[in-house]
Amino acid sequence: MxxxxxxxxxxxxxxxxxxxxxxxxxxxxxxxxxxxxxxIHDWVGDHIATPEIQHTGPMASMDTLLAAAKSRNPGYVPLYMFRDEDEPLQWTISMGKTADATTGIRYVVMDARTAQVLGEPPAEQGFMYVxxxxxxxxxxxxxxxxxxxxxxxxxxxxxxxxxxxxxxxxxxxxxxxxxxxxxxxxxxxxxxxxxxxxxxxxxxxxxxxxxxxTWADLLVTYWQSDQMAQMIAPYKNLPPPTQFASLQQSMDVAQKTEPDMQLGFIAFPGTGYTSQHHYGIFMRGDTPLTKRLFKPVLIDAQTATLTDSRPLPWYLVALLVSQPLHFGDxxxxxxxxxxxxxxxxxxxxxxxxxxxxxxxxxxxxxxxxxxxxxxxxxxxxx
Incomplete structure (x- = not known):
């Protein structure tokens, strides 16, 4: 040289x-x-533990969980529903003033067995948030x-x-x-x-x-304008629904559509991962790799019928795989x-x-x- x-x-x-x-x-x-x-969340006491109770009956329905979260936050709409891997008996619902809210988010943690509200952890504050x-x-x-x-x-x-x-x-x-x-x-x-x-x-x-x-928002936006737009094309000119079908029934349809997968998270109508007309039910696998790769199942929020389901494109797969590599988790x-x-x-x-x-x-x-x-x-x- x-x-x-x-x-x-x-x-x-x-x-x-x-x-x-x-x-x-x-x-x-x-x-x-x-x-x-x-x-750190456990150490500072932010972690909400699942109570140890005897429970032999079925899990609470998704509709009961959703109703419990709404009752605690009147005037708020549900955004996403997800479960922590370390707490399989808990469901968390995030809520905002509007479906496209990015600030002022509230979280409601519930017992998946009884629909009891276990806590509402603080959002957008604290050392870890900073x-x-x-x-x-x-x-x-x-x-x-x-x-x-x-x-x-x-x-x-x-x-x-x-x-x-x-x-x-x-x-x-x-x-x-x-x-x-x-x-x-x-x-x-x-x-x-x-x-x-x-x-x-x-x-x-x-x-x-x-x-x-750092490209996550741009990649999701592109996916929305590309594949998501194709999936919801028949609903393009329809007004937003005013009546919603059962969330539990919609979840059952998604599970039947992807019987070999498990629920990852739910995006409620109007949020960034679905449309105003659909529950976006994201399924995932159960291996160390596939549990991080989601497959969206769009369920009509008025009729609880399947609209479309297709694998994520390669660029979102690359994004999902890169996240655990980045944080070593x-x-x-x-x-x-x-x-x-x-x-x-x-x-x-x-x-x-x-x-x-x-x-x-x-x-x-x-x-x-x-x-x-x-x-x-x-x-x-x-």
Whole structure:
């Protein structure tokens, strides 16, 4: 590799790193508690436990659960109904002033056996909410998500350029060597290079999946205008319904349509994952992979009859697969601890890289150093 090429790669690595480093540090710091979000909620007492009672009869119907949630929040409409994997005997219904509400959301947690309201956890407040919003959109909505997506792309570029420059930097050193005796600058550089290579694969995966996650709203919007529009085309010019069929009956139709799948969540009419005329009942599998992949079943909200059902397109499958990879929540507590260690190491990489730039910000890479790197990167002649 020639001198000019090395300079170009060094320039790319320098500026792609500098532009995104502060934001990557923020994401790494806010990501630490998010990896352990379930455990933190338990620790601070936010978790609502299922009461231990003797119950031998059938589960409460979906209609009874829905009525109980509405009675606690008059003037609110149901948005989504879902169940926590760790609490299979609970159902949670989110509610808003309107079907397209994005703020002022209320949550009602109910016992799936008795339809007893177990609690209404606070929404849009608390430490974990702040960490989540900073990590996902900087409290700026879609523009914030897209901005962080650009920062993630710069991180990927910085990783690739760093790998290209790693070989000549470490040509005469064994892997893991830290030159303590050569001064603080070289010591910091060696730590930065070593930890950068150690965390390379993880940082690349987390960065790339983070970028995909920032496109979530855009991908869902495209799906709505594409496949969802095709599924609900016969209802395009119809007025919104005023009478609704039984939710339990609609659920039974969806279960018969996909007998080998289980209920993931329900989107109520008017919300972003369905239409004004349908219950969007999203079914999923039961394996570690398929339980994260949903299949929408649209049920006519007036007649409780099947309208359409089709698999999600590849781009939404990629989004759903990327989410557990990003947060490391698919392999239990052991994987969470691994994610914690790698996150901390990545913070060290980012911090040492920032300190290296700060110490050398007024220096120009010596020509003899570039020549030396160029010589090392030339293929050996036989």
């Amino acid at each position: 020639q001198r000019k090429t090395i300079r170009r790669w060094a320039w790319v690595h320098k500026w792609s790193s500098l532009v995104c480093t502060v934001f990557m540090l923020l994401l790494c710091l806010t990501g630490l508690p998010l990896v352990f979000s379930d455990e 960490m989540f919003k900073l990590h996902t959109d900087l409290f700026a909505g879609l523009p914030g998500m897209l901005f962080l997506g650009v920062m993630g792309l710069l991180l990927v570029i910085a990783i690739i350029s760093g790998v290209v420059l790693y070989a000549p930097f470490m040509h005469k050193l064994s892997f893991g060597d830290i030159r303590h005796q050569r001064g603080e600058k070289l010591k910091r550089l060696d730590i930065h290079n070593m930890l950068g290579i150690v965390t390379l694969s993880w940082f690349f995966v987390v960065g790339a999946t983070g970028v995909i996650n 698919y392999g239990g507590m052991s994987l969470k601890w691994i994610w914690l260690v790698l996150d901390i190491l990545s913070i060290v990489v980012l911090w040492t890289g920032l300190k290296i730039w700060w110490k050398k910000r007024h220096q120009v890479m010596p020509a003899i150093y570039v020549d030396s790197m160029a010589h090392r990167m030339q293929p050996h002649q036989g």
